Amino acid sequence: MDQMASIRQTFFQECEEQLQALEEGLMEMDGGDHSSEVVNSVFRAVHSIKGGAGAFKLSELVEFAHAFETVLDEIRSGKLSASHDITKLLLKSADQLSDLVATCRDGASINPASYRQLLDELKQANGSSAGQAEDENWDDIDFTPMTIDIGTPVDADPGQSFQIYFKPSTGAVQAGNEPILILRSLLELGQTVVSCEFSDLPPLAELKVDEALLGFNISLRTERGLAAVRECFEFVEDSCVVRIEEPGATPTPEAGNVTVTAPVALETPTELPPMPKFAEAIAAKAEAAAAEPVVLTAIEGGKADAQQQKQDKSASSASATIRVELDRVDRLINLVGELVINQAILAQSVGQVITSGASDVNSGLEELERLTRDIQDSVMAIRAQPVKSLFQRMGRIVREVADATGKIVRLRTEGETTEVDKTVIESLADPLTHMIRNAVDHGLETTEDRLRAGKSEEGTVRLSAAHQSGRVVITVADDGGGINRAKVLETARRKGLVPSGAQLSETEIDNLLFLPGFSTAAEVSSISGRGVGMDVVRRSIQALGGRISISSKPGSGTVFTLSLPLTLAVLDGVVVSVADDVFIVPLTSVVETLQPEVNNILPLGQGHSALRIREWIVPLIDVGMALGARKTPIDPANSVAILVDTEDRSRCALLVDRIDDQRQVVIKSIERNYGEIPGIAAATILGNGRVAMILDVETITEGNQKSFEAPKRASAGGR
Amino acid sequence: MSLTVLTVDDSRTMRDMLRMALNAAGMLVHQAEDGVHGLEVLSTCAPDCIITDLNMPRMDGFGFIEAVRKIPQYQLLPILILTTESDAERKAKARSVGATGWITKPFEPEKLISVVRRVAS
Structure with missing residues (x-):
């Protein structure tokens, strides 16, 4: 079932959110905040998970969540204090709950032993109500179904009769329990004979329209059994007078009673005012009593409430966000990347054609660049997460x-x-x-x-x-x-x-x-x-x-x-030329750039050399040689050295032909197509449409050091 | 004429389940995320029945029912609470603020529909 599968997916997504809220709340409780707001949010999270789990018949999850929730309920109602030990237990339970959710999501079967101990601890914490939690059938049925199970012959008898007396109370009617609908639901069970009892009706002058005064005697013949009959009175049996007898005999309609065999008959007015009018009368009276302002205060009250709690992050974030598939965002980011590149190409080519006298074109291009940058920033922000x-x-x-x-x-x-x-x-x-x-x-x-x-x-x-x-x-x-x-x-x-x-x-x-x-x-x-x-x-x-x-x-x-x-999508880089190729050095690695002087270059043999920069001496790496872009080393005096910082805080000077530019570039991974290339982190497309490699400063410098250190390590006995 | 039902629940899962079951029975469904949102939605639609969760952020089910009952045109509107709680206490409290009846989670779609049909015409 497709729809069900998608709801299931929603459920597990929601579980993630609830688990997060749970953890967050528990941490606050752990920090000493036991306010009802916090405890309630924690309770709600577990409760929600249990509710959804029940719908998907994830019984282990339900069982654990139920025990968890019961403890939280005890805390919520002040019967249990959230001591350090209890909070610790709750935190552990949250971890366990998270594991159970994950197992259910993956469709794996849960080993009940895995959570048994914690479950017992929860039940123990729950002390007084532990036994009750044990045998409580949370798939709650309000009336005992046992009666019909025992009296099975009842169902076999197609003509079972019930004598029912039903006297609606004013309260029940005001709570939306419309008597006529209850009578109608009885009618759906079988044949009914309804007589109205109006002995409580006062003289017309004293009649109050919003009082329920009528009683009903109903003879019902049905094949459906007692449970079905009682179900009709499910919501009114404690607030109204409802008596159901099972005489087993076929009722004999008395003279003067109204025989109801079809819904039409119910609506047929007899000497009594028909039921719908009764309800309408109450509504009309209520409407007269409660004038417009009440409606407004009710709704505005709600709004004020909402405003007041706007600071409540969980509340405001619920309505202020939308869910978007990550793929769509990634596609957008890629497209914006292309846009940035294209804008750069355009700017460069237009710049070459127009040298002067086209200020409109230039200002348009500048505006385009600014907009592109803004779009890029905004799109990047979509992917940003706390x-x-x-x-x-x-x-x-x-x-x-x-x-x-x-x-x-x-x-x-x-x-x-x-x-x-x-x-x-x-x-x-x-x-x-x-x-x-x-x-x-x-x-x-x-x-x-x-x-x-x-x-x-x-x-x-x-x-x-x-x-x-x-x-x-x-x-x-x-x-x-x-x-x-x-x-x-x-x-x-x-x-x-x-x-x-x-x-x-x-x-x-x-x-x-x-x-x-x-x-x-x-x-x-x-x-x-x-x-x-x-x-x-x-x-x-x-x-x-x-x-x-x-x-x-x-x-x-x-x-x-x-x-x-902040992002893996763009990077600020220094554009450099090495043996007719263009490379990008990530700006974050660059400490400074300099023109090496001959007397500061110290040859170390085996083609290696070092560079003296003020008080330091750092390894000098010829990028062209390191990447195999050229066969003979470049003359350091005719090149530029870029001092880079590496991870272990050691520094290195990279020798390149020249520095061309500094710009933000869009990172295009090449790993998927080419595999890992030592010395190269990724690629990008430049304004002129050329592909440039982004240097991986770490591996270039490491590679260099390795060739230095290899003999040393060997002499030290290796690892 | 098909019935229109407003469902108020902070759980998307639950809202979706309700919508699926109610739609399958030919009913129209409006949804709200909590009591405050429910009141907002109520001002734009006229449901034949409301199904509301109890434990929700901002405004819980009890507060929501109370607020709905103060709106003249909805004084007799059937309002069912949706609850996993089996304790009579909460049901009694819900009834005292004006709830018509209840639906127990997890619900069987048939049972849900029959209850809604029983309280709403």
């Missing part, structure tokens, strides 16, 4: 690792509203998860060590995001013991990553953590180990065009800083 969803996921990681290591950890997040391109956010999930794991597992000390160091037993991991000069900066900071530099250096020496005699600065020692094959943990822990080191983290950050740096203070903690581009 990092909140990413940060929220980290809460769970912290809890899991804290649990596994027996540490008490609090995750604090800042700048969750900072927006970054969706792709960047997605690609950040893995490295960030690893960094958070590391921070809790290695960064923070054990509780005993913390106490001994005079710190609070609760460790803090701080995750923050902010925009900084066109990039997004994400930091992961812990208040642990800081990097044990002596140990790091010793490990690095033992593993042959550092020559034994080398003198390293503190920063250099810290950066050893990023070297492949480095791990400080004496034994690889199952938590942050997993065969992934910080080198992999750094690699994935680099792949995003980002950088990672580290700083640490003994005794007070370690800070990892990630600096990332």
Whole structure:
């Protein structure tokens, strides 16, 4: 069923949102906010998931959500206080719920044992009502169906008769229970004989039109059984007088009664006022009583309410957003990319043709450029998403690792509203998860060590995001013991990553953590180990065009800083020429450009050389040679050196023929078509229509260093 | 003439399920996301019946029913609450603010239709 499948999809999308709201609310509760608003939002999230799960007959999900919800309900009604332990249980349950949802979404079967323990804990927390929750059939049926099941012969008898007395109450009628519709629904069950009882009717002068005064005696002959009969009175049986008897005998209509056999008969007026008029009379009276202003206040009241709660992010975001498939946005971004390129081509070619006297054309072109840039920015903004969803996921990681290591950890997040391109956010999930794991597992000390160091037993991991000069900066900071530099250096020496005699600065020692094959943990822990080191983290950050740096203070903690581009779609670059080819050097890597002087070039042998720039000496890399674009090295004196910054904070000078321009370029991935090419990150199309390669500064400089370091490593015993 | 039903629920899943079931029975459906939105929609359509969730942001089902009952033309409009709760307390509260009846989640489409037909003409 297509429609059902699409609703199912909606359900799981909604589950994601609810789980996010759940996590958010629970974090607020964890932070001490137990206001009814917060508890209610948490309850609503679980409740919604349960509701949808029920519709799709996901019974395990329903069972767990129900137990979860019951605890929340207890908290909501003040019967249970949200203590630290309870909040912890709720957070764990939220994680479990998220797992169950994921399993259901993937269509896999749930192993009930996987959530049994938590379910029991929830039920236990729920204390008093635990037993009730156990046997409560939440697929609620208000009346007991047992009666008909036992009296099955009833159904076999096609001519079962019921004697029913029904006296509507004023309240029921005012709540929209129209007696005539109830009588009509009885009529649908079989043959009815209805007599009206009007003994309660006062003299006409005392009659109040909005009072329900009539009673009905109904003889019903039906094949449908008691349950069906009672169902007709489902909504009125507690507020009205309803008596249903099963004499089993065929009723004999008394003289003077109205025999109703068809709906028409019901509408046939007898000596009594017909039912519809009764209802209308109430409505008319009500209308007279409640004048127009009431309507207005009712609606305006609602609007005011809405306005007042506009700040409520969940409320306002619901109506102010639309859902668009990612593919469409990507197509739009691609098209805008083409537009930018085309605009550049046009500007260049027109510029060549018209040299003077065409100010209209030029100003038109300028306007076009401005508009194109604006469109591009706006389109990019569509893909931008707050990092909140990413940060929220980290809460769970912290809890899991804290649990596994027996540490008490609090995750604090800042700048969750900072927006970054969706792709960047997605690609950040893995490295960030690893960094958070590391921070809790290695960064923070054990509780005993913390106490001994005079710190609070609760460790803090701080995750923050902010925009900084066109990039997004994400930091992961812990208040642990800081990097044990002596140990790091010793490990690095033992593993042959550092020559034994080398003198390293503190920063250099810290950066050893990023070297492949480095791990400080004496034994690889199952938590942050997993065969992934910080080198992999750094690699994935680099792949995003980002950088990672580290700083640490003994005794007070370690800070990892990630600096990332806001988007992966465009990049500011320096356009350079190398052996008749055009390349782009990402501007973020460029420190400065200079014309090398001959006496500053230091030959190192084997075709390598270094460049002295003021107080530094940096490796000099001939880009043309490194990429195989030319066979003989370029004369450094006739070329331009671009000083670039690499990840490990070491610097390198790239030698190119000349610098042509600086511009924003649209990144076109070539990996899909050509695979990974060392030294090349991606391609772009220039204003003149030419394809230019975007240099991957990291691999070019790394490649160069490798050829330097290879013999050294071998002599140090390798890895 | 086909019945027109206004459904008020903050869950898209639930709204979609209701719409599918009601449409299949030939009924027209208007949708709202919560009580406040429900009142806005009510000012633009005249439903024969309202089905509302109880627990919703901004304005919950109880507040919504109360507000609807204050509108003269809707004083007798059948309003069904949609609830997974089985406790009589909430049903009683809903009734006290003017709800006509209830539909229990998860609902069978046939049951939903029969209830709507029973309360709305």
